[in-house]
Amino acid sequence: MKAKIHITLKSGILDPQGKAIEHALETLGFTSASNVRMGKYVEVDLKETTKDRADAEVKAMCEKLLANTIIEEYRYELAG
Amino acid sequence: MNFGVIVFPGSNCDHDCIHVISSVLGQKATPVWHKETSLNGLDAVILPGGFSYGDYLRTGAIARFSPVMGAVKTFASEGGMVLGICNGFQILLEAGLLPGAMLRNKLLSFICKDIHIKVENAATPFTGLCESGQVLKIPIAHADGNYYSDPVTLAGLQANAQIIFRYCTPEGRVTPEANPNGSLDNIAGIRNAEGNVLGMMPHPERCAEDVLGNDAGRLIFLSMLDALKKAKLKAVVA
Numbered sequence: 355m356k357a358k359i360h361i362t363l364k365s366g367i368l369d370p371q372g373k374a375i376e377h378a379l380e381t382l383g384f385t386s387a388s389n390v391r392m393g394k395y396v397e398v399d400l401k402e403t404t405k406d407r408a409d410a411e412v413k414a415m416c417e418k419l420l421a422n423t424i425i426e427e428y429r430y431e432l433a434g
Numbered sequence: 435m436n437f438g439v440i441v442f443p444g445s446n447c448d449h450d451c452i453h454v455i456s457s458v459l460g461q462k463a464t465p466v467w468h469k470e471t472s473l474n475g476l477d478a479v480i481l482p483g484g485f486s487y488g489d490y491l492r493t494g495a496i497a498r499f500s501p502v503m504g505a506v507k508t509f510a511s512e513g514g515m516v517l518g519i520c521n522g523f524q525i526l527l528e529a530g531l532l533p534g535a536m537l538r539n540k541l542l543s544f545i546c547k548d549i550h551i552k553v554e555n556a557a558t559p560f561t562g563l564c565e566s567g568q569v570l571k572i573p574i575a576h577a578d579g580n581y582y583s584d585p586v587t588l589a590g591l592q593a594n595a596q597i598i599f600r601y602c603t604p605e606g607r608v609t610p611e612a613n614p615n616g617s618l619d620n621i622a623g624i625r626n627a628e629g630n631v632l633g634m635m636p637h638p639e640r641c642a643e644d645v646l647g648n649d650a651g652r653l654i655f656l657s658m659l660d661a662l663k664k665a666k667l668k669a670v671v672a
Contacts, residue, residue: 363537367582368616370538394491419499422492422528424535425582 359430362393437475447483450639468500472496478515481522494524519638523633534583541617552602559661570650572636579635581617599623
């Protein structure tokens, strides 16, 4: 089973990288772009085959290491 | 006194700290590899600056799980003095030994320059030889020093005098312009509620002797030494 994990700064927390990208897009004429948030993407292969257990495992990984929940939020998909 | 300096893979200010402790303070400095699990015999512990684990994932995020961090937590919980400088501060935040987190600098760039900080609380073991309100010129060198905490935590830090250093102008005014990285409330350094763990982004070890043209940072190390000596004396008398 594969976990595809997305980590971004919580909404409301200043994202300087997102802001810089937003300004660059604006400069390039992409005037419809707004609220750009920069994040991280992590892929993990799991030996676990039961969806419920894989879900619990990935959640624990996110809480313990992959995300800093003071400033970040995460979401993930499990496939395979 | 025996100061332990933790060496993580990617620490690069460990030798500066060791130099200051041994050559400037005349004390014993013990490098402690991050795989160690005991801090026996140490009077204080310093987590130095650098780029532990290449800053991968988040600054300090992987170093906080180094074997030695269990011992650092125990050392701190028993009242031992722990100083985290720059990356050391980031590791202490990730480890939960200090509240809050670090964000990328507001203007994104890595900032390496002298800045000014105001000593907001001189009644700590790390600032005991400073005057309250004293302005110190100390260099910073970081990309992730934009301190953040939720409003409740921030209010707690303010109410309990846990904000030890704030970025300020050379005259000591705490203004938005004097804030190099966007830190909440101009925070440059905080301590834990118990008062024995301090994290600071500026590098006192880089300005601790006259030959470098600035010895402001020496006050932090001398304060620690002074506090340790007083604690020992108290223990002997008791």
